[in-house]
Amino acid sequence: MEIEHTKSASGGKFFSNDNGEEIAEMTYKNRDEIVMVIDHTFVNEKHRKEGLGGKLVKEAVDYARENNKKIIPQCPFAREVFKENSSYSDVLK
Template sequence: MMAEVKKGHNKYYVGDSESNPEAIMTYVPGGTQIIIDHTVVGDSLRGQGVGKQLVEAAVKDARENNFKIHATCPFAKSVLERTPEYHDVYGG
């Protein structure tokens, strides 16, 4: 399933409302990097690759805006580490 990932204030999300998303990945901005700290996908979207699409949106944004991604969120960290195509923007 291809979900429409939207960018909000320090977050990427799926759903009609930034304040009540069906899936969300939050981050802390800092200069030339962001730190992804949390990812949650609602039950109705689980198992459909939506979490990976949230990470992919951050990667695309990082490439377009020349910043690095770090992750304390175990899910995002795992996706970034296991996807060699993302290593150009992944800083650990």
């Protein structure tokens, strides 16, 4: 499934839709121009075990790398994904 990204001055979200229904989202706030704080991740119960949460975090990591940003994974799910993926350490704040 495709991951989309919307952003504003204060933060943004990565999300996935299925037939017009949002089935997964991960939100973040911008602490400043460099630091993103992932504060929430949710995957619809029907779509859990499909790896969508991890894909959302990966999209945030890719975005951070492309834009020279750092991430603070405040939400428990994102924090766990960062612990399990040492390759994400370059964007970890």
